[in-house]
Amino acid sequence: xxxxxxxxxxxxxxxxxxxxxxxxxxxxxxxxxxxxxxxxxxxxxxxxxxxxxxxxxxxxxxxxxxxxxxxxxxxxxxxxxxxxxxxxxxxxxxxxxxxxxxxxxxxxxxxxxxxxxx
Numbered sequence: 001x002x003x004x005x006x007x008x009x010x011x012x013x014x015x016x017x018x019x020x021x022x023x024x025x026x027x028x029x030x031x032x033x034x035x036x037x038x039x040x041x042x043x044x045x046x047x048x049x050x051x052x053x054x055x056x057x058x059x060x061x062x063x064x065x066x067x068x069x070x071x072x073x074x075x076x077x078x079x080x081x082x083x084x085x086x087x088x089x090x091x092x093x094x095x096x097x098x099x100x101x102x103x104x105x106x107x108x109x110x111x112x113x114x115x116x117x118x
Contacts, residue, residue, distance in 0.1 A: 014038050061087065 014024040014035035026035035031049030034040045040049075061084060068080035086092070 014040075 012028055012033075014026050014028050014033075014037075016024045016034055016038040018024050024035055024038060026037065028034050029036055029040035029046070029049055031051075031053040032040050032045055034045070039045050064080040064084050068077050068084065071077045071080070
């Protein structure tokens, strides 16, 4: 059962039948449609759920980049930029200057050029 919601709430539930015959009210594991007790603990279900979540990473970052580039709200643009940096592995509170970014970009461009020549 996909997208089963608890009655009167927007929360997703497993929805599989319990021993009593009623729908399971437990939340599904992240990226899946069933709870741990109804198959969510199986390795193949965990793997498929992880793949589904990973497939959403690029579109999510693209959305953040679009917000960062086009939003009129400066606070929203800053939040999007912070989210991208956090996901990129830059620690909180790290100081980044234009020179640091320029140096990193130049190093990557030189490495790219060297790889293209070989």
